[in-house]
Amino acid sequence: MDFAARTTAARRRGLIAAAILALAIAPAIPLLIAALRGSSDYSLWSDVFIKALLASLSLATGVAVVSLGLGLPLGLLAALYGPRRRPILLVAQALPLLLPSFLLAIGWRHLPAVGLPKGLFPPSGFGGAALVMGLQAAPLPLLATWAACRNLTASQIDAARLHGGERIVLTRAAMACAPVAIVAALLAGILSLSDPGAAQVFRCPSAAMEIRTSFAALGDRVLAARQCLVMAGLALLLTAPVLLVGLPHLAAAVLARQTRPVVPYRHRLLGGAGQAGLVALLLVAVGLPALGLCLPAIERPMFARAAKTVLDTAPATLAYTLGAAAVAVSLATVLALLTMHSLRLRLAVLAALMVLLALPPALGAIGVVHAATVAPPWLDWLTRSRLTVAVVLGLRLLPVAAVAMMRAVGSLSPSWSDAASLCGVPKRRFLYRVTIPVLMPTILIGLLLVAVLAAADVTTTQLLYPPGRASLPLAVLTIMANSPEGLVASLSLLYLLGVVLLMLVATMLSAWLLRKWKTS
Amino acid sequence: MENVVTRLLQCRDLLFRFGEQPVLDGAALDVEAGESLALLGKSGSGKSTLLRIIAGLEVPERGEVVIDGNIATSGARLLIPPHHRGVAMVFQDLALWPNLSVAENIRLGLSGLRLSRRECDERIEDVLRLCEIDDLARRRPASLSGGQQQRVALARALAMRPELLLLDEPLGGLDLLTKVSVLGQLARLRHELGFAVVLVTHDSVEVQGLCDSLAVLEGGRIVERGRLEDVVANPVSELGRAFVATMLQM
Ligand SMILES: Nc1ncnc2c1ncn2[C@@H]1O[C@H](COP(=O)(O)OP(=O)(O)OP(=O)(O)O)[C@@H](O)[C@H]1O
Ligand SMILES: [Mg+2]
Numbered sequence: 001m002d003f004a005a006r007t008t009a010a011r012r013r014g015l016i017a018a019a020i021l022a023l024a025i026a027p028a029i030p031l032l033i034a035a036l037r038g039s040s041d042y043s044l045w046s047d048v049f050i051k052a053l054l055a056s057l058s059l060a061t062g063v064a065v066v067s068l069g070l071g072l073p074l075g076l077l078a079a080l081y082g083p084r085r086r087p088i089l090l091v092a093q094a095l096p097l098l099l100p101s102f103l104l105a106i107g108w109r110h111l112p113a114v115g116l117p118k119g120l121f122p123p124s125g126f127g128g129a130a131l132v133m134g135l136q137a138a139p140l141p142l143l144a145t146w147a148a149c150r151n152l153t154a155s156q157i158d159a160a161r162l163h164g165g166e167r168i169v170l171t172r173a174a175m176a177c178a179p180v181a182i183v184a185a186l187l188a189g190i191l192s193l194s195d196p197g198a199a200q201v202f203r204c205p206s207a208a209m210e211i212r213t214s215f216a217a218l219g220d221r222v223l224a225a226r227q228c229l230v231m232a233g234l235a236l237l238l239t240a241p242v243l244l245v246g247l248p249h250l251a252a253a254v255l256a257r258q259t260r261p262v263v264p265y266r267h268r269l270l271g272g273a274g275q276a277g278l279v280a281l282l283l284v285a286v287g288l289p290a291l292g293l294c295l296p297a298i299e300r301p302m303f304a305r306a307a308k309t310v311l312d313t314a315p316a317t318l319a320y321t322l323g324a325a326a327v328a329v330s331l332a333t334v335l336a337l338l339t340m341h342s343l344r345l346r347l348a349v350l351a352a353l354m355v356l357l358a359l360p361p362a363l364g365a366i367g368v369v370h371a372a373t374v375a376p377p378w379l380d381w382l383t384r385s386r387l388t389v390a391v392v393l394g395l396r397l398l399p400v401a402a403v404a405m406m407r408a409v410g411s412l413s414p415s416w417s418d419a420a421s422l423c424g425v426p427k428r429r430f431l432y433r434v435t436i437p438v439l440m441p442t443i444l445i446g447l448l449l450v451a452v453l454a455a456a457d458v459t460t461t462q463l464l465y466p467p468g469r470a471s472l473p474l475a476v477l478t479i480m481a482n483s484p485e486g487l488v489a490s491l492s493l494l495y496l497l498g499v500v501l502l503m504l505v506a507t508m509l510s511a512w513l514l515r516k517w518k519t520s
Numbered sequence: 521m522e523n524v525v526t527r528l529l530q531c532r533d534l535l536f537r538f539g540e541q542p543v544l545d546g547a548a549l550d551v552e553a554g555e556s557l558a559l560l561g562k563s564g565s566g567k568s569t570l571l572r573i574i575a576g577l578e579v580p581e582r583g584e585v586v587i588d589g590n591i592a593t594s595g596a597r598l599l600i601p602p603h604h605r606g607v608a609m610v611f612q613d614l615a616l617w618p619n620l621s622v623a624e625n626i627r628l629g630l631s632g633l634r635l636s637r638r639e640c641d642e643r644i645e646d647v648l649r650l651c652e653i654d655d656l657a658r659r660r661p662a663s664l665s666g667g668q669q670q671r672v673a674l675a676r677a678l679a680m681r682p683e684l685l686l687l688d689e690p691l692g693g694l695d696l697l698t699k700v701s702v703l704g705q706l707a708r709l710r711h712e713l714g715f716a717v718v719l720v721t722h723d724s725v726e727v728q729g730l731c732d733s734l735a736v737l738e739g740g741r742i743v744e745r746g747r748l749e750d751v752v753a754n755p756v757s758e759l760g761r762a763f764v765a766t767m768l769q770m
Contacts, residue, residue, distance in 0.1 A: 006579075415612070415613055416615050418572075418615065419611060420617075420628075421602050421603065422575055422576075422577065422607070423603055423629040423676075424601070424631075424633065426632070429628070429631060433617075433620070434617045434628070437619040
């Protein structure tokens with residue numbers, strides 16, 4: 001391949017990557033058209049909406065602050081002093097990210113029955129929502145800090161340790177990881193902007209709720225579209241400066257390959273503190289609400305009816321989650337392979353992915369709903385089916401899968417493909433025989449991650465599901481208002497157990513795959 | 521012109537840059553058929569880059585690579601693709617494919633040659649025996665020791681039956697005894713199969729164990745080139761003198 005051919009190949013890779021990203025934003029295009037061309041009976045800047053917008057913004061700030069305050073120190077302690085093997089506690093931290101926020105909120109609401117102090121429980125209003133959502137989002141900066149800290153070289157840390165002991169180690173590491181942690185915390189805040197769940201349960205106004213009201217209660221699609229665009233604009237406005245400053249740090253933390261990562265140091269006090277912190281966070285963020293869910297489920301168990309609901313909703317839930325996982329992970333794999341040769345392309349794609357993630361999920365969903373009303377009936381398989389839900393969810397969750405895949409592809413040694421081209425191994429053959437199998441553990445984890453996140457989503461599903469085909473969390477959300485507490489609690493508990501089980505299976509499976517190469 | 525025929529490899533006037541920084545600038549190197557050449561140079565002097573250009577994995581901005589009398593690379597154009605050059609390489613990090621067993625590594629390495637299944641099996645068996653790793657055929661690379669992994673990488677390269685074998689510091693991480701044993705094996709194989717070798721190294725044990733001539737890369741060009749005895753008798757370059765001094769101390 002000479003220079004010209006190389007440039008063409010690079011340009012083609014860039015174009016395909018851009019096309020995939022464009023596909024991810026495509027569902028929102030009908031919404032853009034509707035918002036610009038349609039007319040609405042209501043004014044966009046109503047007092048209610050502005051108030052909700054402000055409330056959402058302060059909630060997002062609260063979430064960012066709470067999650068940063070918890071995530072940065074715990075992430076540092078885990079990376080620097082955590083257990084060397086089996087970081088099961090760290091993996092478990094992802095749990096609150098994977099559960100629908102309303103589910104945990106239901107648990108919180110049931111807590112006072114246990115006799116906990118009345119002033120604090122149930123957490124309610126703005127403070128309660130910020131606390132609960134901040135706790136739930138803390139794993140994001142926590143895991144980002146952990147990844148960034150692991151990327152410091154072991155010798156950097158050792159040098160700091162020789163110079164001034166653990167205090168210097170901690171300050172140096174904190175300064176190095178702070179940019180990443182802050183970006184992750186802000187991202188968590190921005191994500192909470194579009195999460196109607198907890199705010200709904202705690203009865204504090206939020207813009208995401210307003211959009212849903214415009215859409216469902218007022219039936220005004222154009223208004224919903226415009227509100228959605230305002231939210232998207234706000235998310236963009238907030239994301240852009242964060243990315244401009246933090247992207248290189250984020251990219252280095254998330255995508256860098258590291259030859260000699262930091263090995264945790266044995267330190268009784270700090271190691272113990274880190275472990276205790278992780279356990280405490282998990283107990284408070286998941287344990288307490290799980291307890292809240294357990295109590296009514298134990299007092300008035302309705303597991304038979306709950307199981308029936310689970311079975312009834314299983315086909316739809318599986319179709320949505322598995323479909324979304326397949327869409328997201330296959331596109332993500334392609335994206336990761338396309339960007340493996342060029343740092344600049346990788347940075348650009350990462351930035352675009354973060355922007356995509358920050359956009360409100362309702363954007364694509366309302367866009368598709370709008371497209372469905374104007375599209376001819378023979379296109380229903382595309383616009384009003386289970387496939388629609390799966391595809392829109394998959395595109396929505398593409399950033400999550402893509403970051404995981406890009407990280408895995410970054411750890412492939414470039415000399416593997418050099419050796420292959422020197423031997424003349426056909427490109428496709430190499431892909432199937434080496435690249436894909438080596439990526440398989442990450443592909444499995446990515447599939448599971450997207451599936452669980454897709455299951456947890458209620459925004460997209462609620463807007464798009466074909467009649468009678470609600471997913472399990474959606475069913476819980478719909479029956480919440482007028483069903484016995486015992487049933488809601490039993491259902492939520494079953495769901496929680498299912499997710500924990502799935503995570504266990506996936507972790508064990510990928511660990512087994514990795515071990516297989518090492519020992520046979 | 522008659523000596524062109526015995527020249528296996530000729531590199532002329534290579535210019536290669538990473539960004540603005542020239543790595544190779546006017547580098548020229550000839551290797552004769554069956555020769556075994558040690559390539560010395562400071563870290564970062566461009567030794568790996570030179571090998572990659574010879575193999576066709578990188579394209580220089582200027583200059584020519586001629587292999588066996590055929591122009592393989594000429595002025596930023598790749599005329600012969602890597603796998604048609606009769607060149608095999610053992611990489612600095614060995615580049616064994618981690619998910620495949622030893623035998624599968626060699627088999628996939630042969631897949632560019634369009635051999636029949638039987639020919640493939642025969643070659644694999646041959647080369648496993650030659651490199652004395654027949655008992656490891658079904659193991660995965662990660663379960664092998666450093667020396668065993670070197671042999672596997674070597675076996676994968678030799679299965680191609682190359683005329684020129686490029687070795688990029690492949691013995692770096694080995695202890696002295698293992699290194700001597702792998703070197704001895706390499707020397708024997710070279711004797712049996714008659715391929716030429718370019719070995720990038722910093723180590724006089726490797727040079728003495730395998731090489732009959734020596735070249736030094738410095739400032740982007742080859743500043744010293746000759747038979748090992750001649751260089752030892754009269755080193756010209758700074759690195760050459762330092763190398764000979766340490767070699768004679770031993
Ligand atoms: N991908 C790259 N991008 C930019 N510069 C590079 C890249 N790869 C190598 N270089 C630079 O090119 C120069 C030559 O690199 P090369 O790997 O050929 O050196 P080397 O002689 O093999 O060094 P070593 O003995 O350490 O292996 C170095 O200065 C290096 O910094
Ligand atoms: Mg090198």
